[in-house]
Amino acid sequence: MIVDLKRFIKEEQPFWTELEEVLERRVKDPDRTMDIPELRRFHYLYQRASADLSRIATFSSEKNIRMYLEGLVAQAYGEIHEGRGRHWRPKPMRWFLVRFPETFRAHIRAFALAVFVTLLGAVFGAGALGMDEEAREALMPFEHLWGNPGDRVAMEEQSEGEDMAGHHASFASELLTHNIQVSILAMGAGISWGIGTLLILLTNGVILGAVCADYILAGEGVFLAGWLLPHGVVEIPAILIAAQAGLVLAGAVIGSGARENLSARLVRVSGDLVTLAGGMAVMLVWAGIIESFLSQYHAPVLPYSVKIGFGCAELCVLVLFLSKSGEAFYAKAARVIRVPGPVSRLGARLMAARTRRRAGYGR
Amino acid sequence: MDVRRNTVVARTPEGVSFSLELAGPVSRCMAFLLDICCVMAMQAVAGKAASLMGILSMDMASGFAVVSYFVLSMGYGMLTEWAWRGQTLGKRLLRLRVMDADGLALTFPQIALRNLLRPVDALPAMYLAGGLCMLATRRAQRLGDIAARTIVVRARETKEPDLDGLLPDKYNSLRRIPHLAARLRQRVGVEAAGIALSALTRRDGMNPEDRVRLFAEIAAYFKETVTFPPEATEGLSDERYVKNVVDVLYRT
Structure with missing residues (x-):
């Protein structure tokens, strides 16, 4: 019924201790590569501990030893069967310049959907305000926007940015933390099958459309462009990218037509979600700084043409960055691994995935 | 993976099963409260640094205070769970550990994602969404755990067994x-x-x-x-x- 526990422990304990030491070394130095004999030994020790666990579970109910062995086997199992490139090394430049835009492009349809829903909200907001100006308070939840746009423009131009003096850093930090929180919420709301994300996008779109319509109808279109473009061309895409991540998450949760189960789908997209969230955060930091230090200054302190020109230049750089950045890296990597003949589109994607894995970006 | 009451049983390809005891909502809540205390303590230190910075510029000090609070509250969980293999200080004290739901090693995207989804779990207030989700799911997962494919288990002490003191070679x-x-x-x-x-x-x-x-x-x-x-x-x-x-x- 019960194995000779004392003899069993005496015989097996050296192997358990050795396995514990191997695991300890893995914890201390996860990037160290084992050579073949070391790997074989590690695998042997894992299998031996597994067999011991099986014996102790079958023939004895000694709880402490079983728990000790379960802990050892669980840890070794995690190390041996993991194939997702666990050891993360921060490479911020490569991540931002290569991985982030590449991930953005890989989920471009989710981004397009986010843009479409925002535009839908904007059209509704603009239309509602155009038809009924009294709806301003319902459409725009910000009190400082309820007044007449012409009055606000006159006030802003008269103040010459003096009200912002000495508050730039605190204002920028409040903006960026608030925007990042809202964006994270937009992303996380994707777990509600995307309903939460779509509602946030629609709401943002309605507010944006109503504000734009309000200023344009009041003949303050130039002020609006000068006020919104410098930071908005980065801030709005950043929020759309957060929503893109939310829709990617929703896609994984819904999994319509997918052959993988929910678990596999979530594992597949988790790296992309974190990358999109990180990229979005960087963009919002930039937008917060610009909004605080540039957007709040108006003519005559800063001519609108300069602000609009700056905003347009930013937009061009952003479009180029998101559409092209990182392509050269993959093309170079493809040359290094010598892909023969002409490369089809599917082949290129497979090649990119392979290169990503080799470059340490395994998903 | 098989779930029985509060335990997840994992079966390896070698045919061996090992069990992981799931952490309950109360112990997770206690660990979270301890973590909040840690974040507040760090925030207090950052506040002192900000007040020193205020000698040079009040604007910079105020900005630093806002950003440091945000970074600490968002980054604390990610960094500690990554550095301590699935444990924050609160989890460490209560012997809890975040694990991959399949028993595999935890990856950084998983840790980041489960922490990024905290604001959604906290909706509408007092972690109601996350709490209800934990009660409703078999593996006691909040929304962040579901998205990141993680579970929170009770950490085990891997202490070598010693039966020498227990069963000495005496006359029986x-x-x-x-x-x-x-x-x-x-x-x-x-x-x-x-x-x-x-x-x-x-x-x-x-x-x-x-x-x-x-x-x-x-x-x-x-x-x-x-x-x-x-x-x-x-x-x-x-x-x-x-x-x-x-x-x-x-x-x-």
Whole structure:
């Protein structure tokens, strides 16, 4: 019924201790590569501990030893069967310049959907305000926007940015933390099958459309462009990218037509979600700084043409960055691994995935 | 993976099963409160640094305070769970650990994602969404855990077993009657043997009265199962009797 526990422990304990030491070394130095004999030994020790666990579970109910062995086997199992490139090394430049835009492009349809829903909200907001100006308070939840746009423009131009003096850093930090929180919420709301994300996008779109319509109808279109473009061309895409991540998450949760189960789908997209969230955060930091230090200054302190020109230049750089950045890296990597003949589109994607894995970006 | 009550049982390709005990909502809540205390303590330190910075510029100090609070509250969980393999300070104190739901090693995207989804779990207030989700799911997962494919389990101490102190090579009067010792091995089940061994392992932590009563009950059970003649049991305390029985059962 019960194995000779004392003899069993005496015989097996050296192997358990050795396995514990191997695991300890893995914890201390996860990037160290084992050579073949070391790997074989590690695998042997894992299998031996597994067999011991099986014996102790079958023939004895000694709880402490079983728990000790379960802990050892669980840890070794995690190390041996993991194939997702666990050891993360921060490479911020490569991540931002290569991985982030590449991930953005890989989920471009989710981004397009986010843009479409925002535009839908904007059209509704603009239309509602155009038809009924009294709806301003319902459409725009910000009190400082309820007044007449012409009055606000006159006030802003008269103040010459003096009200912002000495508050730039605190204002920028409040903006960026608030925007990042809202964006994270937009992303996380994707777990509600995307309903939460779509509602946030629609709401943002309605507010944006109503504000734009309000200023344009009041003949303050130039002020609006000068006020919104410098930071908005980065801030709005950043929020759309957060929503893109939310829709990617929703896609994984819904999994319509997918052959993988929910678990596999979530594992597949988790790296992309974190990358999109990180990229979005960087963009919002930039937008917060610009909004605080540039957007709040108006003519005559800063001519609108300069602000609009700056905003347009930013937009061009952003479009180029998101559409092209990182392509050269993959093309170079493809040359290094010598892909023969002409490369089809599917082949290129497979090649990119392979290169990503080799470059340490395994998903 | 198989889920039984509060335990997840993982089966390896080698055909071996190991169990992971899931952490309950109360212990997770306690760990979270401890983590909030840690973040607040760090925030207090950052606030002091900001006030020193205020000597140079009040604007910079205020900006630093806002950003540091945000970074600490968002980054604390990610960094500690990554550095301590699934544990924050609160989880460490309460012996909890975040694990991959399949028992594999935890990856950084998983840790980041489960922490990024905290604001959604906190909706509409007091972690209601996350709490309800934990109660509704078999693996007690909040929304962040579901998205990141993680579970929170009770961490185990990997302490090497030591039976030398428990079963010393001393004279055992029950072994003098081999046929009864063999009958004892045959009749006593795995569970009863485990209870006796567990009682011996934990006896030093018991109250004297409870210890006497517990060993009396266990000894009575064994005496009822197989009755040894008086010459084999004379002068043996209940605890000594249980010890001898365990010695017979676990050492053939």
